[in-house]
Amino acid sequence: MRVAMVQVDSSGESVPERRARVGELVRGLGGADLVVLPELWAVGYFAFDAYAEGAEPFEGPSVSDARSWARELGAWVHLGSFVEMDAGRLFNTAVLLSPEGEVAHVYRKIHVFGYRSREAELLTPGDELPVADTSFGRVAATTCYDLRFPELWRGLVDGGAQIAIVPAAWPAARREHWRLFTSCRAVEEQVLLIGCNAAGAELGGHSRVVDPWGAVLAEAGTEAGVTWCDVDPAVVERARAEFPVLADRRTDLTFQGADV
Numbered sequence: 001m002r003v004a005m006v007q008v009d010s011s012g013e014s015v016p017e018r019r020a021r022v023g024e025l026v027r028g029l030g031g032a033d034l035v036v037l038p039e040l041w042a043v044g045y046f047a048f049d050a051y052a053e054g055a056e057p058f059e060g061p062s063v064s065d066a067r068s069w070a071r072e073l074g075a076w077v078h079l080g081s082f083v084e085m086d087a088g089r090l091f092n093t094a095v096l097l098s099p100e101g102e103v104a105h106v107y108r109k110i111h112v113f114g115y116r117s118r119e120a121e122l123l124t125p126g127d128e129l130p131v132a133d134t135s136f137g138r139v140a141a142t143t144c145y146d147l148r149f150p151e152l153w154r155g156l157v158d159g160g161a162q163i164a165i166v167p168a169a170w171p172a173a174r175r176e177h178w179r180l181f182t183s184c185r186a187v188e189e190q191v192l193l194i195g196c197n198a199a200g201a202e203l204g205g206h207s208r209v210v211d212p213w214g215a216v217l218a219e220a221g222t223e224a225g226v227t228w229c230d231v232d233p234a235v236v237e238r239a240r241a242e243f244p245v246l247a248d249r250r251t252d253l254t255f256q257g258a259d260v
């Protein structure tokens, strides 16, 4: 299975120009089975003042463009995420489209980010952790900051997730955390993790694919562009069978801080 991660730089053009530029790039990715884009690339993660104006209903340009890319390529397309407007509230919504252009998976970012970011002030957190069955396995998504919350990831695995798609706008200042957490979650949860980060000013790039053994199958640099990776999704079940750490969990115990 061929994965193409599109590391987008969202600086220096209007949103329609950016959509057109990225669309042309994606439509040129013939041969990909799965295309993945970063978090909030259309409006630009740091364009907080533009979130409200750039917000879309679910069936807005982000989903509509990704539907047509998926159909044209005959590939799965994870559009990254966009600012979704629903009943007067804004969400950071990530969507996977099937090769037929059908919506296969929707995830609203649960841990909205408030450290030197206005995301937590402007966006409403999601509260659902769905998984979806695809031709390449059971898929879940979490967005950027969610990487720091292992209990959320354990919830995904409890839901049967084998592949985790992580759109991100992770800053360059904490790039080593990005590398650490993407590797850590892949190993800890025994998933194939496909993390697509944004590039450009302040953003860290280094989109990467990590398998359940911790092998880094591909890693981008800091520049905008496409990183290809050949993956065998069956590695997940092989790793779980060979090294059954998830089966060794002590789900009969509840741990609380003890007074000593």
Ligand SMILES: O=C(O)CCC(=O)C(=O)O
Binding pocket: 112, 113, 143, 144, 145, 146, 148, 169, 170, 171, 174, 177
């Ligand atoms: O956790 C971090 O350091 C970065 C998180 C972030 O930038 C985000 O969630 O958008």
